[in-house]
Amino acid sequence: MAEFGKVAVMFGGNSAEREISLMSGQAVLDGLLANGVDAHAFDPKDTPLSELKTQGFERVFNVLHGRGGEDGTLQGALEFLDIPYTGSGVLGAALAMDKIKTKQIWCSLGLPTAKFAVVESTQSTDYQAVLNELGGVVMVKPANEGSSIGMAKVDNAEDLKSAIDAASEFDREILIEQWIDGGEYTVAILGDKALPAIHMTTPNDFYDYQAKYQSSTTEYHCPCGLSQEEEAELGQIALRAFNSVNTKGWGRVDFMRGSDGQWYLLEVNTVPGMTTSSLVPKAAKVAGFSFNELVMEILKQTLVK
Incomplete structure (x- = not known):
């Protein structure tokens, strides 16, 4: 286990998925400790990332769900600190976190994905026209959230407006997908x-x-x-x-x-x-x-x- 050195298990954070991250991170920490790894909990909500260097951490096991940990932000900071970390790099994390950009890439490559529309929380929207375009039943999603946070299934214009308003609490851009x-x-x-x-x-x-x-x-x-x-x-x-x-x-x-x-x-x-x-x-x-x-x-x- 010496080749891994001192490992920070990064979990918690400030995103809407903090509670799930705390559970995931504890499980990962317990698993690494059971294998004899010199692993330690690290919650960036409580401790600045600069402490990774100060405390002598040699790599990071990232278990931060959502914004701040899964969107390229943490990855960029760790690249700057020259600390190896698990999972995707800056670009991959940022793209995958954005459901709209991801779907646009898939469409350009001919990969199968549901029909969709994009609205911004501040724009005027013809809710019935969106429903008609997408088959009458849709799924509303914030563009950059996980764990199904802010999502809703709707089948009428009034509920679509309400669902977009609710999703706007989490994101400016809202993805509306045809219901499958x-x-x-x-x-x-x-x-x-x-x-x-x-x-x-x-x-x-x-x-x-x-x-x-x-x-x-x-x-x-x-x-x-x-x-x-x-x-x-x-x-x-x-x-x-x-x-x-x-x-x-x-x-x-x-x-x-x-x-x-x-x-x-x-x-x-x-x-x-x-x-x-x-x-x-x-x-x-x-x-x-x-x-x-x-x-x-x-x-x-x-x-x-």
């Missing part, structure tokens, strides 16, 4: 490989914050029930989508499968949840990695220049 009826899937990426896909089912309208973190009725299927050929196809799309926005190391790509059998890309997560019950650890377990082995595989990526 079908199953929700996710593919974790580790290095240059796609891990086994997970199919999530919930009685909720969609896999929202409550379904992710509070519900006892959400079910996770891994193996996901796809044929070998279908899962291989899904993995290839996930890798193309992941690489297209310059992300690397590890992460997660989320999908819908429409009632027409078509795959629709939703987003890329560059610092996905890492509690012992989160999606990436679930997929890694089926691929043969224990949680403690998974965190070591991710940490090892910081040794590669």
